[in-house]
Amino acid sequence: MNIPLLDVTGLYKSYVGVPALENVSFRLEAGTVHALCGENGAGKSTLMKVIMGIIQRDRGEIAVKGKSVHFISPRQALDEGVSIIEQELSPVPDMTIAENIFLGREGPGLSPFINYRSLNRRAGEILATLGVDLDPRTKMKRLRVAQTQLVEIAKALSYDSDIIIMDEPTSAIGAREIEKLFSTIRRLKAAGKGIIYISHKMDEIFDIADTITILRDGRIVEGGPAADFDRERLIRNMIGRKIDTEYVKNNVPRNELALEVRGFTRNGEFSDINLSVRRGEILGIFGLMGAGRTEFLNALYGVTRADSGSVYLGGEKVRLTAPRRALRKGIAYVTEDRKESGLVLVRSVADNISMAALRELSPFGFVQRRRELAKVDEMISRFSIKTPSSGQLVKRLSGGNQQKVVLGRWILIDPEILILDEPTRGIDVGSKHEIYSFISDLASEGRAVIMVSSELPEIVGMSDRVAVFKEGHLAGVVDRDNVSEETLMSMAV
Amino acid sequence: MSERERVSAKAEMSSRDQGKDGEARLKGIISEYGIVLVFFLFCAVLAFASPYFLKPKNLINVLRQVSINGLLSIGMTFVILTGGIDLSVGSILAFSSVVAASFVSTAFPGRTEAAPIGIAILASMGVAAVLGGVNGILVSRMKVPAFVATLGMLSMGRGFTFIYTDGMPIPKIDPSFLVIGQGTIFGFVPLPVVIFIIAFGVAWVVLYKTRFGRYVYAVGGNEKSAKVSGINTKLIIFFVYVISGVLAAIGGLILTARTTAGLPQAGQSYELDAIAAVVIGGTSLSGGQGDLRGTLFGALIIGVIGNGLDLLGVSSYYQQVIKGAIIVGAVLLDSFRKRND
Numbered sequence: 133m134n135i136p137l138l139d140v141t142g143l144y145k146s147y148v149g150v151p152a153l154e155n156v157s158f159r160l161e162a163g164t165v166h167a168l169c170g171e172n173g174a175g176k177s178t179l180m181k182v183i184m185g186i187i188q189r190d191r192g193e194i195a196v197k198g199k200s201v202h203f204i205s206p207r208q209a210l211d212e213g214v215s216i217i218e219q220e221l222s223p224v225p226d227m228t229i230a231e232n233i234f235l236g237r238e239g240p241g242l243s244p245f246i247n248y249r250s251l252n253r254r255a256g257e258i259l260a261t262l263g264v265d266l267d268p269r270t271k272m273k274r275l276r277v278a279q280t281q282l283v284e285i286a287k288a289l290s291y292d293s294d295i296i297i298m299d300e301p302t303s304a305i306g307a308r309e310i311e312k313l314f315s316t317i318r319r320l321k322a323a324g325k326g327i328i329y330i331s332h333k334m335d336e337i338f339d340i341a342d343t344i345t346i347l348r349d350g351r352i353v354e355g356g357p358a359a360d361f362d363r364e365r366l367i368r369n370m371i372g373r374k375i376d377t378e379y380v381k382n383n384v385p386r387n388e389l390a391l392e393v394r395g396f397t398r399n400g401e402f403s404d405i406n407l408s409v410r411r412g413e414i415l416g417i418f419g420l421m422g423a424g425r426t427e428f429l430n431a432l433y434g435v436t437r438a439d440s441g442s443v444y445l446g447g448e449k450v451r452l453t454a455p456r457r458a459l460r461k462g463i464a465y466v467t468e469d470r471k472e473s474g475l476v477l478v479r480s481v482a483d484n485i486s487m488a489a490l491r492e493l494s495p496f497g498f499v500q501r502r503r504e505l506a507k508v509d510e511m512i513s514r515f516s517i518k519t520p521s522s523g524q525l526v527k528r529l530s531g532g533n534q535q536k537v538v539l540g541r542w543i544l545i546d547p548e549i550l551i552l553d554e555p556t557r558g559i560d561v562g563s564k565h566e567i568y569s570f571i572s573d574l575a576s577e578g579r580a581v582i583m584v585s586s587e588l589p590e591i592v593g594m595s596d597r598v599a600v601f602k603e604g605h606l607a608g609v610v611d612r613d614n615v616s617e618e619t620l621m622s623m624a625v
Numbered sequence: 626m627s628e629r630e631r632v633s634a635k636a637e638m639s640s641r642d643q644g645k646d647g648e649a650r651l652k653g654i655i656s657e658y659g660i661v662l663v664f665f666l667f668c669a670v671l672a673f674a675s676p677y678f679l680k681p682k683n684l685i686n687v688l689r690q691v692s693i694n695g696l697l698s699i700g701m702t703f704v705i706l707t708g709g710i711d712l713s714v715g716s717i718l719a720f721s722s723v724v725a726a727s728f729v730s731t732a733f734p735g736r737t738e739a740a741p742i743g744i745a746i747l748a749s750m751g752v753a754a755v756l757g758g759v760n761g762i763l764v765s766r767m768k769v770p771a772f773v774a775t776l777g778m779l780s781m782g783r784g785f786t787f788i789y790t791d792g793m794p795i796p797k798i799d800p801s802f803l804v805i806g807q808g809t810i811f812g813f814v815p816l817p818v819v820i821f822i823i824a825f826g827v828a829w830v831v832l833y834k835t836r837f838g839r840y841v842y843a844v845g846g847n848e849k850s851a852k853v854s855g856i857n858t859k860l861i862i863f864f865v866y867v868i869s870g871v872l873a874a875i876g877g878l879i880l881t882a883r884t885t886a887g888l889p890q891a892g893q894s895y896e897l898d899a900i901a902a903v904v905i906g907g908t909s910l911s912g913g914q915g916d917l918r919g920t921l922f923g924a925l926i927i928g929v930i931g932n933g934l935d936l937l938g939v940s941s942y943y944q945q946v947i948k949g950a951i952i953v954g955a956v957l958l959d960s961f962r963k964r965n966d
Contacts, residue, residue, distance in 0.1 A: 435853060459855035473853050476846035478913045487843055488854040494836040541854065 135198040137162050137295050137326040138183070138214075143192035145182055152178045154350045156192070160295060160326040165317060167329045167337045167358070170347035171370055171532075171560035176330050177219065179347070180297050184216050185209045196295065215293040219300045219330075219531065219558065220471070221280050225273035230255035232272055233287045258286045263312035276426070277304045277469050278586075285313060289320075296320065297328045302336060303557050304468075306420040306586050307621060314340055332560060334363050335589065346370055367561055378561070379593030380568045383575035385413035389447065390580035391463075391549055393432065396441035401427035402604045405441070409549070409580040414571065416595030417584040418620050423601035425584045426468050429553055433458045433465045435473075445549075459488060462548035466538055466555055468584075474538040477527035481519050482508045484526050485540045492545075511540030516566065532559040539567065549580045556590065568594060588617040600624050659958075660906055660922040667926060671933035678936055685815060691928035692817035695921070696876040697899035698906075699828045700869030702920045705903050707845040707865050708912025709764060709771035714873040715895035716782030717756050719888075721870075722877030723790050725749035725802075726887025732797040739799035750874045756782055757870020761863035775866075779896070786889045795887035806882025817879045824872065829917055841865060846913025901948070902927055905955040926951070 138160035145153040153175050160166050170176050181187045183194060185203025194201055196212050203209045206216075223232050230251045231238075238246045255268035264282050272280065281304040288296060302310045317327055317340060331337055337344065338358065345355035346369045354369045367378075388411045396405040402424035409415045419425045431438040434452040443450055445461055452458045455465070467473045475484055485508045486493060493504050508522050515536040519529055526537055535558070542550065552571070556564045571594065575581050585591045591598055598615050600607040600623040607623040671678045678684075697714050704711045727733040728745035756778060763774035808816040832838035840861045843851040852858045876895075881887050906923030908915025930951065934944045 433853070454857075455853050456855040456857055465853060467853055473847075473849040476843050476850050476913060478846045479842060483839065483842070487839075487851070487856075490836045490839055491855075497835050497837070499834060499836055499839065 134162060136160060136195075137197060138328075139193075139195040139198075140179075140183070141193045143179070143182065143194070144190045145178060145187070146190060151350050153182070153189075156347070156350070156352055158345060158352070160328060161343075162294070162324045162326050163321050164342040165321060165327045165329050165340050166343045166345065167331065167341035168345050168347065169331070169337065169366060169370055171562055174347040174370070174560075175350040176347055177299060178350075180216060180299060180328070180330070183209070183297065184214060210291060210293070213294040214297070215288045215291040215295070216297040217285050217288040217299060217301050219303070221277070221284055221304075223272040223280055223283065226271060228252075228269050228271055229259070229266060229275075229283050229286075230268040232283060233258065233268075233290055235287075254290075255286070258290050259283075261289075261316060262286055263309065278306060278309070281305050282309060289316065293325070295326050295328070297330070299330045300332070300558055301329075302331065302333065304554070304586075307588070307624075308420055310336070332558075332564075333587070334366060337366070338363070370561055378565060378568070379590070380565070380572045381594060382572050383412055383414065383596075385575075385596050386411040386578065390445070391582075392444040392447075394442050394444070396428065396431065396438055396443075398427060398431050398436065398438045401431075402601070405606050407599055407606070407609070409582055411578050411580055412575055413596045414575050414581045414583060414594055416591040416598040417582065417601060418586075418588070418591045418598055418624060419601030419607075420586075420624050423624065424604040425601050426553055428601070429465065429551055429582075429584065433463065433551065435465075459545070462546075463551065464488070464542035464545060464547035464549070465551045466542055466553060468553040468557075470534055470538050475526050475534060477525070479526060480523045481512070481517065481526055481529070481537055482522040484537050485511050485522075485544060488541050489544045507544055508540075511544055514543075515540050515570075516563075532563045535559055536563065536567075539570075543570075543574075547579065549582070550574060551582045551584075553584045554586065555583065556585075556587070588620060591620065592617055659962075660919050660926075664922045664926050664929070667929055667933070671929065671936075675933065675936040678933060681813075683932065683936070685813065685818075687928050687932045688818045689815045690932070691924050692815075692821040693876040693879055694895065694898045694902060694927065695821045695924045696824055696872045696879075697869075697895055698902040698920045698924045699824060699917065700865075700872035701896075701899040701903045702906075702908060702915065702917055703828075703832070703841060703865040704771070704869050705845075705900075705908050705910060706841050706912060706915060707862055708848070708910075709862065709865070710775060710900070710910070711760065711866060711869045712772065712775040712896050713756070713760060713778035713782050714869060714899055715892035716779045716786065717753050717870045718873040718877040718880065718892035718895060719890070720756065720782050720786045720789070721749035721753040721874035722881040722891055723786055723795060723887040723889055724752050725874075725878055726795040726798060726881050727789070729799040729802040730795045730797050730887065731799070733795055739802070742799070742802045742805075745802065746878060749878060750871050753870040753874030753877075754867050755870075757867040757873075758863065760870070761866035764866065765859040765862035783893075790887065790889045792889060794889065796885070798881065798885050798887070803882050803885060806879045806884075817883075820875065820879065824875065825917070825921065832917060837861070837864070842913055844912075898927060901952045905952060907955075907959050909959075923955075 136159045140156065140158040143153055143156040156179060168176050182189045185206050185208050188204065196214065201212060224235065233255050234251055238251065252268045259266055259268065262282060262285060266279060272283070275283065281301065285301055301313065320327060329341060341358040343356065344358050344361050344366070346353050346366070348370060390409050390411045392408040394406055397403045405428055417425050430436045432443065432452065434454045434457055437453065443452055450461060471477065482505060486504050489507070490499065493500050505522065512519065512522060517536045517540065518533050526534060529537065556567055559567070571581055571583070583594060592615055596612050597609055598620060599609045600620055602624050610619060700714065701711055725745040725748065727736070728740040728748055729742055730736065731739060760775055760778050763769040764771050804816065806817060810816065810819050832841065840851065840856050843856055844858050844861050848858050877892065880891055902923035903920050904910065905926060906915065906919025908919060927948065930948065931944060934947065
């Protein structure tokens with residue numbers, strides 16, 4: 133019998149008496165992809181951190197290739213052949229792609245000099261295997277979120293480890309890159325490597341996984357060959373309740389135009405975008421990486437300035453030169469990267485939620501604290517945000533709950549138009565469902581919703597119409613009746 | 626939310642947040658009030674070491690000395706909370722104080738009689754606001770790093786001061802002006818201390834009760850998020866530098882009144898003590914975290930240490946070493962505390 137690449141038995145981990153992992157056992161065989169599923173807070177990231185030596189277990193055994201190990205630092209894990217692609221991206225912004233990939237092992241040996249030509253060449257080779265067309269000398273800060281994630285993947289792969297942990301590796305990248313990643317994974321499998329794949333995306337799991345294990349509240353609830361599972365069984369075990377449809381749609385678009393954009397152009401990013409959204413409508417925006425969707429939203433909201441084009445709200449021309457002007461016109465913007473431009477991590481949940489509404493909450497310049505806290509509590513319960521109190525620092529919350537805080541902030545100002553950029557990225561299934569029904573409710577109340585997403589099922593399931601972006605221009609707009617994943621994809625490539 | 630969910634939520638947090646645990650609770654108290662405890666600890670040690678320390682006359686003296694740095698530190702707190710820094714407060718203090726002196730001194734060329742002190746006060750705060758405003762524009766609109774912009778102002782401000790005074794002190798200040806630095810309330814509370822307390826109170830209200838104060842914290846915590854949330858980040862950054870300048874001017878008025886002359890070399894290195902007070906008080910140099918209470922006790926600690934060491938006859942050279950060690954020690958303690966996150 134083959135020795136498993138990774139054998140975890142009876143793992144326990146608690147934080148001051150509150151268990152995060154209880155009696156977790158897990159096995160990864162060579163040449164397989166083992167998917168790990170569970171809601172946010174189930175313990176997946178904790179388990180991976182213990183395996184990587186980032187945190188220490190309380191009890192239990194871990195064996196790598198038959199050898200019992202106890203990592204007290206990620207360096208040790210890397211040396212023993214375990215690498216990880218983390219969910220939260222943290223590159224060194226002022227260094228180049230090549231420098232980031234080979235950080236700490238610029239080599240060779242003890243030489244104090246770095247051979248940049250070799251570094252860039254090797255980096256280029258790795259990027260090529262992922263089908264990424266980027267110059268390795270580009271500085272990380274110039275990259276979009278999707279590109280950053282690809283570099284992170286390249287970095288993990290460059291260690292050539294036997295065990296590779298991938299924590300939501302596709303949360304920010306587009307369909308084409310996902311395919312490239314998957315073919316790389318299949319190649320790694322054939323070479324005898326083992327991959328632990330953590331994801332919320334059902335389609336991907338069924339596409340790539342050989343085995344599936346489900347974590348719930350720190351315990352293993354189910355596990356087995358992927359072939360034995362179907363979508364419904366998977367979701368049910370993750371949440372512990374039955375869900376019939378994932379997408380919620382009960383809005384009917386009205387006839388009035390809420391927002392119209394004509395000839396919107398920003399050199400080098402997007403050109404001649406013409407779009408409109410009606411009251412009560414959900415306009416989806418789909419496109420591959422680099423298509424210009426987020427750039428368009430940033431210019432629309434005034435974070436950046438468009439070079440030409442005009443915006444009309446309810447028929448009246450407006451100049452949205454800064455976010456605060458858009459805000460005053462009743463537009464809300466949930467950005468793509470909550471840590472970078474959504475949240476203030478060192479402030480509390482309450483501060484973050486009330487941030488955009490402070491003007492209304494401070495009629496004479498003084499903040500009406502009681503009113504503020506009441507409204508904050510309202511948002512916490514409305515979105516079921518898991519936090520011990522509203523004074524909790526937002527950086528301590530899980531990714532999904534952080535996203536809900538951002539949503540809470542924008543819903544608090546009661547917007548007429550809501551712009552969402554990847555609103556369910558990195559969120560568990562249960563919360564996703566809540567957010568979909570929330571978006572649907574907003575639209576049915578007569579608001580206009582613009583939703584950018586890379587998840588085809590999500591776009592198809594939620595939108596009344598879908599605008600497809602391709603390399604900076606509008607490839608077309610498709611009605612709900614004519615929309616399908618294939619149609620959208622074919623327009624986007 | 627359900628008990629299950631709450632337990633689950635807590636499992637996500639680090640152990641320091643389980644406020645109900647005895648150990649965690651103690652840690653919580655220390656991190657909240659640590660600076661206050663340290664201050665009283667220092668006082669206790671000094672009270673043992675020197676019989677003069679607790680004498681009322683001495684304590685009042687300490688408070689009076691702390692007032693000027695205290696004022697500068699308040700302004701510095703606002704600036705550092707936005708993630709910036711103001712190296713020019715010493716120079717702004719100097720320039721604004723010689724401007725004030727020039728209005729109330731009969732020795733100033735071209736002045737035959739002293740102007741009303743109100744004019745002097747307004748003029749000095751006015752020029753300070755302008756200099757602070759220049760800092761503000763450089764940092765907020767022209768994207769000059771705060772360190773560089775205020776370093777430039779440090780030099781320019783000092784230069785303006787020497788140009789304005791031709792390098793010479795401005796003596797013969799009208800006695801009515803001197804009350805600012807030498808007067809008392811109720812017969813024993815020095816006016817500088819009262820001024821400081823009032824300024825502190827106003828700053829407290831602004832920072833903790835107003836929208837502006839919230840915006841300061843938001844801008845310092847994550848400028849981009851603040852901007853997307855509709856905050857006019859440029860305006861907030863501009864204003865904190867103006868505030869810093871104006872508070873430096875008030876400090877300058879007190880200093881001039883105490884030294885009875887407008888001295889062009891006044892305030893040199895004052896910015897360092899102001900920054901030290903803010904840093905010892907636990908405010909993070911990266912912005913978005915910290916509070917005024919910390920700054921208050923930071924300034925008190927600096928004052929008390931200086932005074933105590935004076936009473937013990939410790940040479941000022943050693944005092945500088947000790948002060949430096951305290952600053953570094955305070956930040957180390959603070960980062961140690963934060964590392965548990």
